[in-house]
Amino acid sequence: MGAVDTPERRTSKKKGFGLQRKKRRVGIRIDMTPMVDVAFLLLIFFMVTTVFRTPQALEINLPPDENVKIEIAESKVMSIFVLDENRAFWRRGGKTVPWARTTVSALEQVFKPYKGNKDLVVVIKIDRDATFDSMVKIIDQLDLASLTRFSLATLAPAERGEVEAL
Numbered sequence: 226m227g228a229v230d231t232p233e234r235r236t237s238k239k240k241g242f243g244l245q246r247k248k249r250r251v252g253i254r255i256d257m258t259p260m261v262d263v264a265f266l267l268l269i270f271f272m273v274t275t276v277f278r279t280p281q282a283l284e285i286n287l288p289p290d291e292n293v294k295i296e297i298a299e300s301k302v303m304s305i306f307v308l309d310e311n312r313a314f315w316r317r318g319g320k321t322v323p324w325a326r327t328t329v330s331a332l333e334q335v336f337k338p339y340k341g342n343k344d345l346v347v348v349i350k351i352d353r354d355a356t357f358d359s360m361v362k363i364i365d366q367l368d369l370a371s372l373t374r375f376s377l378a379t380l381a382p383a384e385r386g387e388v389e390a391l
Contacts, residue, residue: 303339303347305332306380306388307363309354314388324388329359336370347375352385 299319306314311329316322327335339345347367351360360377367375 297346301344301346303345305347305349305363306384307349307351307355307359308380308385308388309352309356311356311359313359313363314391324391326391329362332363333366333369336366336372339370339372341371343374345372345374347372348378349375350378350380350384352380 300317303315303317306324307329308314313327313329313332314324315327315332315335316324325335349360349363364375367373
């Protein structure tokens with residue numbers, strides 16, 4: 226364990242008041258082996274008892290063929306345009322329906338009435354200036370609303386001009 230090396234004591238019969246020598250420093254030697262053993266035992270204990278979780282990845286189903294066109298009624302399509310500064314515009318239905326302005330974080334309230342709707346297809350078009358965090362937040366909100374059918378695309382300049390005019 227630990228050991229203390231002490232100098233030998235000499236007994237002298239003289240008790241002088243003369244020059245006194247400095248006391249020799251006592252050498253201490255500590256055996257580190259038990260501490261290393263305990264450290265490795267703790268390390269092994271925590272490695273064995275730790276629960277490793279699998280990384281949560283986003284599963285994306287890609288269409289099998291790009292040339293296949295699937296017809297969907299306009300009433301079952303919700304379009305969302307995301308611009309920079311967390312600005313978002315949405316509408317459900319065809320081009321006759323006006324755009325509604327909102328923010329990315331407020332889209333959760335937009336998705337609430339459609340929660341669990343399996344027929345609704347959400348088309349998300351994101352501007353190149355928008356942050357990646359905006360896209361992740363929207364996908365998370367879609368997941369919370371159980372809206373599993375959605376599509377991601379880049380916002381065209383003409384489409385950007387259409388909603389920026391509002």
